[in-house]
Amino acid sequence: MRAAAHVGRAGIATGDVEASSVARDAIRAATLGVAVAAFLLFVGYPLCWLVLGAVGLPAEFSPHSLVRAFTRPENLGALVNTALLAVGVGLLGVVLGVPVAWATARTDLPLRNVFHALVGLAYILPPYLTSVAYIILLGPNAGYLNRAIASMGIHGSPIDIFSAAGVTFVIAMHVYAIPYFLTYGALQSVDPSLEESARMLGARRWTMLRRITLPLVAPAITGGALLAAINSMALFGPQAFLGLPAQIVYLPTRIYGALGGYPPRFADASALSIVLVLVTVIGLSVQRRYLGRRSFVTVGGRGARPARHALGALRWPLALVFLVVVASSSIAPLAVLVAAAFSKVWTEPLTPDNLTLSNFVAALADNQIAARGVVNSFELAIAAATLAVTIGLAIAYLDLRSQLRGRRLLDYLAILPLGLPGTVLAVALLQAFVRFPVPIYGTIWILLIAYVARSMPIAVRGANAAVRQVDVSLEEAARVAGASWLTTIRRILWPIARSNLMLAWLLVFIPALGELSATILLYTNGTETISVAIFRLSDLGQLEVVAALSTVLIVVILLATLLTQWLAAGGQRTTSDATSI
């Protein structure tokens, strides 16, 4: 049965095969190659420079800066402050987040959905805006609360937000959402029969809570506290807005100081950055390992929903307490900023004579820095989101659709920026592009690169989810039906993955619009962003214009967030469609 009759003609025919497949592969290889090259340039290349810079290169190789990073009293002080901040925020995050999580997840607390949404809002608000709001609320002398206290006859401004306690408090008001959401999720997936069997054995509700429920969700709580603590160390905004005036310095603000003088001390900044990265990466890996190993929570698919506990007479009193916590982190700062934005003088109450729109005119047109900031921020956020999702799509495609060696490594590299605080990334980029042949240093392009690099983890994860949603056989079927690779991408992959890619785009766009911690080190005259304008104008005391800018930023962020919610709901629908086929 074995025929060798066709071998003679085979040689000629193979020539065609080779030529055509090479030409076709070229389009694919070029498309994906450009994206990967951009990614390596934006993330890998700066990281190399960060390490080189820390050991004194390129000037001279010496471990001097690394040693000094630990011995200089200023640096040591910043290190100690940062550690204290992390511990304080971690503890405070649990105290604020866990009880509310339990109440919304497992009790008949009224307004549960409102609480849940408000915690989300607290996390969406850029923390430097919360700082500005709290300067207005709790600032010495002029702050609302201090004036209220003064009017009661107590003088000397007992509450001062410009303090280590103030920084810890404001940051906790932002990051307690992390332990909240992790605990909430864990509580919702606890198998109710575990609790019910304890009740059957005679355990009272409190005993059951202490001995069954709490140990079950303990990994989520500790994991959440750790993440909150790690996060707090990197939040340049509150540390600068509230710490710098009181000369309380943390690692990011210390790095900012090292680069702010003349000449900028790159080696110092790099060494401190390495310390910050190490602490972050170690913390993240501990958190990951801890959550992974000790997850007792059983995600049962049996549809059993845990029963809600009746709070009885405590229902409304508890709701009131929680409302104070949750509102202070979300609605209150928001209201304060909006009120100040419409005031002629922010210290006066919002009476008809004090009402004005001039702050918005100043923010959007008259004030050069603010107006430029609005334009720059929008341009940057749109460009960064588009570029990041494109690169993310290429990396996800390589990961899921090719057998290329090293595709896993790319995927892993892409999550590295998670361990890079914005400040650190900026230090890396500065050194990488200060001697780059193409003029990027001191232009808006370096900001774009910073935003793209920072958003790589989200962009790659988002694109990965979008591509994963499209079964590979859908693309193969198109190829067999006669479509080229490019046509397949355009007519099959893109239409199906579009809404999930849009979601990833928004998830990059939203934080990019208000980015501060990297921007503050990378901007120059002319490339200010909204966040920089807010920082500089609040330094000048123009809190009304700052409030107006903040209001604009918040409105856009909220609209974009609503859009993501809507897309996420729609995205789920198409996913189920695709899998039901």
Place this chain on the structure above:
Amino acid sequence: MAHISIRGLTKGFDAQRAVRGLDLEIHDKEFVTLLGPSGCGKTTTLRLLAGLAAPDSGEIAIDGRVVSSRRGVLAPERRRMGMVFQSYALWPHMSVFENVAFGLTLKRMAAREVRERAERALAMVGLDALGDRTPAALSGGQQQRVALARSLVTEPTILLLDEPLSNLDAKLRERMRVELKDLQRRTGITFVYVTHDQAEAMALSDRIAVMNEGRLQQFASPLAIYERPANRFIADFMGAANLLAGVVEEEPPVVGAPGVVRVDPAIRLEALLPVGATKDKTVTVMIRPEDIAITRDTPDRDRNVLSGIVVSSSFLGNLVDYSVETARFVLRVQAARGTTFERAERVYLSVVPQRCIGIDPEGVVA
């Protein structure tokens, strides 16, 4: 014309999906099934045929033109084949009509002709009324037909089908079998069909290529494979079989006549022997359960008769399945309804020599 020549085809990054040195000649207008357990390499072979994977070595030629070799792979879109995927792979963002018309629109065909041909393809599978629906709104059987219409609309000369019926319920599966066979006869397209279901393979195919662990075991007509399996694996895989290990005691007196196999020191069976089975060679004797006659009285023959006790019986509807324990083995026997035998009853089993098939335990017939 669509003659497929597969020569020395090898593909394998991991052992699971390997194809090792496959040789296969598939004739024009033939319905060939690649059959085997999961992981035998049948789907990988189909993907190699489609150009969705590149071989490590060996080559595939269509009508003498090499389309896949280690040096290059003709892109799937340029092979003019049709393919029906196991998951159907219907595009969820397109209507049924758009799914079917997709391949035609790529050819820059006039809109009217696209419409006519897509509608004709939908009518062929009986779905002309459902063109506006989305695939998700169709039943499994309807989705399967859309996938079929979509793969046929471009008038391929070769159609590749990857377990197309495995997601359907048993009744529908049987009906679609008939329709597929009928379709293949009407269109004269070469079908290459992948399945792990031996009944499906036998019902549909002109020839079956049985594969195991990446290698071809036997390539022959369904009847030949069922009656004269090349090795123990095939005998076992293709339907129920009693397999008795033994040693050749007497070679056949003339070619084609039965020889004698000792399956036990005390038991000798007259059986057809595989080619080259000389005295003292080990062979396996296969007896299909339906080829064994079961009686209460001693049968009037002296060879290939065993006596035993019925240990279990189960009623399967069209026949009754017995387990009968003889002195040495438990044999499975299938008999028509009618006489029924009770548990613990003593019975006689007999089988004609032509239905005792001696097979080479490791044999391969390609």
